[in-house]
Amino acid sequence: MAYGLLNGKRGIISGALDDKSIAWKVALKAKEEGAIFTLTNAPIAMRMGAINQLAEQCNAEIIPADATSVEDLENLFTKSQEVLGGKVDFVLHSIGMSPNVRKGKAYADLNYEWYKQSVDISAMSLHKMLQTAYKLDAISEWGSVVALTYMAAQRTFPFYNDMADAKALLESVARSFGYHYGKYRNVRVNTVSQSPTPTKAGSGIGGFDKFFEFAEKMAPLGNATADQCADYVVTLFSDFTRMVTMQNLFHDGGFSMTGISEEVMGLLAKE
Numbered sequence: 001m002a003y004g005l006l007n008g009k010r011g012i013i014s015g016a017l018d019d020k021s022i023a024w025k026v027a028l029k030a031k032e033e034g035a036i037f038t039l040t041n042a043p044i045a046m047r048m049g050a051i052n053q054l055a056e057q058c059n060a061e062i063i064p065a066d067a068t069s070v071e072d073l074e075n076l077f078t079k080s081q082e083v084l085g086g087k088v089d090f091v092l093h094s095i096g097m098s099p100n101v102r103k104g105k106a107y108a109d110l111n112y113e114w115y116k117q118s119v120d121i122s123a124m125s126l127h128k129m130l131q132t133a134y135k136l137d138a139i140s141e142w143g144s145v146v147a148l149t150y151m152a153a154q155r156t157f158p159f160y161n162d163m164a165d166a167k168a169l170l171e172s173v174a175r176s177f178g179y180h181y182g183k184y185r186n187v188r189v190n191t192v193s194q195s196p197t198p199t200k201a202g203s204g205i206g207g208f209d210k211f212f213e214f215a216e217k218m219a220p221l222g223n224a225t226a227d228q229c230a231d232y233v234v235t236l237f238s239d240f241t242r243m244v245t246m247q248n249l250f251h252d253g254g255f256s257m258t259g260i261s262e263e264v265m266g267l268l269a270k271e
């Protein structure tokens with residue numbers, strides 16, 4: 001059921017790679033709630049072509065941008081305003097990649113060039129997006145920026161590798177820029193800390209399946225799905241959350257606040 005939460009709003013949605021992507025679900029939900037938006041992803045990701053299908057479904061234009069390139073981001077914000085007919089009201093940062101994770105490098109044996117790339121792509125890109133938008137004054141008053149993150153920023157999940165450090169920086173950028181953008185244009189900046197979700201990025205993390213199952217058994221509500229994440233993100237783009245900013249918001253069925261569950265105790269008892 002649609003509520004018209006985003007009627008009249010314009011936005012930019014990054015990170016839709018395929019129909020499992022969290023950004024893909026956010027795009028469908030934002031469309032359903034009445035928004036118009038542009039879609040963006042790294043030029044290399046476009047080669048897979050799936051995003052064209054989403055663009056058609058959402059009647060959205062695709063503007064390729066490598067989120068590590070300020071030049072690409074300037075083009076993204078400038079073109080998006082042209083295409084959409086004004087400043088944007090919301091931005092989704094749904095971008096993450098670690099060459100160390102991809103190539104199976106352990107945390108105690110990182111390749112530092114790849115480490116820099118992990119941080120640049122997964123965290124500094126949020127600063128670059130925000131700084132670009134700020135300088136171009138591309139986000140409307142009371143606009144909303146949401147970036148997706150994971151709880152490995154607060155607690156150690158050994159398999160999450162250097163992405164944990166990148167997420168800690170991402171959340172810090174949301175707080176720091178949230179202050180400056182709040183003062184400048186009442187724009188809010190938040191991170192949503194999502195449950196493990198079977199996507200390309202998620203499944204790439206070592207031991208994902210086991211961990212997904214563990215989190216499912218720990219969280220009193222179970223794991224939050226990508227569709228449920230989209231529902232939550234849309235509320236953060238809506239006018240009903242205007243005073244929420246600089247927060248890291250857990251969307252994880254209660255996992256982050258649970259010490260141990262009866263289900264997990266039961267599993268241990270069987271051993």
Ligand SMILES: NC(=O)c1ccc[n+]([C@@H]2O[C@H](COP(=O)([O-])OP(=O)(O)OC[C@H]3O[C@@H](n4cnc5c(N)ncnc54)[C@H](O)[C@@H]3O)[C@@H](O)[C@H]2O)c1
Nearest residue numbers: 015017021022042045067095096148196197199200201202
């Ligand atoms: N899947 C999970 O378990 C999970 C849990 C919590 C948070 N997240 C976060 O959600 C976000 C979206 O990931 P997802 O799970 O939907 O996976 P996904 O693989 O579908 O999305 C990741 C996206 O990042 C894009 N990307 C990579 N490098 C880029 C670059 N240089 N410029 C622009 N875009 C680039 C990819 O093309 C892809 O579309 C990520 O920040 C991820 O860390 C995922």
